[in-house]
Amino acid sequence: MVGKAMSDNELVEAAVGGDERAFTSLVRQHADAVYGHALRFFGDQSTAEDATQEVLLKVFRSLATFDHRSSFSTWLYRVTRNVCLDMLRRGARQPLPVDPVDLVPAPVSDFADSVANRTAVEQAMRALSPEDRAALDAVTLFDLSYEQAAEALGIPQGTVKSRVFRARRVLVSMLVPVELTERGA
Numbered sequence: 001m002v003g004k005a006m007s008d009n010e011l012v013e014a015a016v017g018g019d020e021r022a023f024t025s026l027v028r029q030h031a032d033a034v035y036g037h038a039l040r041f042f043g044d045q046s047t048a049e050d051a052t053q054e055v056l057l058k059v060f061r062s063l064a065t066f067d068h069r070s071s072f073s074t075w076l077y078r079v080t081r082n083v084c085l086d087m088l089r090r091g092a093r094q095p096l097p098v099d100p101v102d103l104v105p106a107p108v109s110d111f112a113d114s115v116a117n118r119t120a121v122e123q124a125m126r127a128l129s130p131e132d133r134a135a136l137d138a139v140t141l142f143d144l145s146y147e148q149a150a151e152a153l154g155i156p157q158g159t160v161k162s163r164v165f166r167a168r169r170v171l172v173s174m175l176v177p178v179e180l181t182e183r184g185a
Contacts, residue, residue: 006022006025008026008029009072010022011023011026011029012063012068016066023060026072027056030072030073030076031052033076033077033141034051034052034055034076034080035048035052036137036141037080037084037137037141037142038051038055038084039122040126040137041084041088042084042087042088047087051083051084051087054087055079055080055083058079058083059076059079070151070152071144073142073143073144073148074144074151076142077137077142077144077149077152078152081134081153120174120175121171121175123174124170124171124175127170127174128167128170128171132163132164132166132167132170133167134153134163135149135153135163135164135167136164136167136168138152139160139164146160146161146164
């Protein structure tokens with residue numbers, strides 16, 4: 001029954017009806033966004049993996065309660081954010097940053113550049129306020145519209161737009177190479 005053309009809502013209905021392949025398909029389509037949000041939230045791979053597992057377990061247990069008033073991705077974003085906040089309250093705290101060199105098996109010049117760029121982006125993301133980071137994650141990782149993000153975050157749409165704009169402005173200012181800013185480009 002599960003095909004590539006099935007929408008999230010069709011997959012949800014099939015999964016609620018007992019189709020394990022439909023649930024697996026939902027997980028495959030959305031797990032990267034859940035993990036990405038958790039990684040940005042905690043700044044630690046292990047904690048992000050734990051959070052992702054907890055989110056997917058919660059989704060599995062409560063999928064039948066999804067009422068289709070919002071899109072599945074909006075609902076999933078809310079579940080992900082709530083699980084991360086709950087873990088933080090329970091004591092899952094942000095660990096000290098790990099040296100990226102420890103994570104790289106064998107340095108290759110192209111791979112090293114990629115790791116350096118990823119590390120810079122993750123550091124820049126952690127520099128954002130939690131509110132700006134949450135709005136940016138909702139729009140970029142979960143591909144929510146501004147309206148859906150506003151609903152998920154419980155804030156006005158204009159606030160989401162300003163937070164996303166501010167987050168993008170901060171990221172650009174932190175990630176633009178120094179040579180470009182010195183040349184006035």
